[in-house]
Amino acid sequence: LPGEHHVIFAEVDGNFPNHHPDPTEESNLADLKRLVTKNNLDFGLAFDGDGDRIGAVDALGRVIWGDQILSILVEPALREHPGAAIVADVKSSQALFDRITTLGGEAVMAPTGHSLMKTAMTRTGAPLGGELSGHLFFAGDYYGFDDAAYAAVRLIRAVHLSGQSLTALHDAMPALVATPDLRFPVDDAEKFAVVDAVVARLARDGAVVDLTDGARVTTPEGWWLLRASNTQAMLTVRAEARTDDALASLLAAVDAHLAACGVTRA
Structure with a gap:
């Protein structure tokens, strides 16, 4: 990918000497926040240990939670699949479900759990789904499972298509x-x-x-x-x-x- 990129903790070590690889724990993102703000980067991405969950921070070092990432991905998904169902787990923000509806999609609430999410997506034909935990599922032009590296590329694409920064997209979210x-x-x-x-x-x-x-x-x-x-x-x-x-x-x-x-x- 073009651009300026920085990588931290790239060496594989199952002892996790830096921190546990869980992007839903804000303390685990402290080093990423420092890197992003120190170098004036647009945003940062974090992955869990087996590469199926994603976390993000904006240029100000604020965490973008899994349901907020999904909220950003919703607009391009519904532009490509008008009126489609979008699935989110029961822990997700009401703002996400409202946004899906506002953009003309069908907001589907599903039980938490990757197998339950995939079942709901198959049942509704949803091209996109996700959980607060950072599991994001892409169907339609992908395989329907949670892949954090692919989710990162889709997030970068969604930010680009919006014509705004990730920080601006975060600022526009309801204050909850x-x-x-x-x-x-x-x-x-x-x-x-x-x-x-x-x-x-x-x-x-x-x-x-x-x-x-x-x-x-x-x-x-x-x-x-x-x-x-x-x-x-x-x-x-x-x-x-x-x-x-x-x-x-x-x-x-x-x-x-x-x-x-x-x-x-x-």
């Missing part, structure tokens, strides 16, 4: 505050029962709940999600709102529902 994926231990034998109990309480309260994967609850303040991990003895919580106070209110609601089930977020 959100938690990371908050995980806390709950026994495997109990985690699904806890979610079911919370869902029952929400139904009694007349809450607006999406049951795609756990319970995603929409309120005037924003939304929150409670789901059981597919792979660990964990429950996960995520929430998004327009203000810090609203976010705190959403988390307080989650904690109240968990407390009624005898569970506390550690």
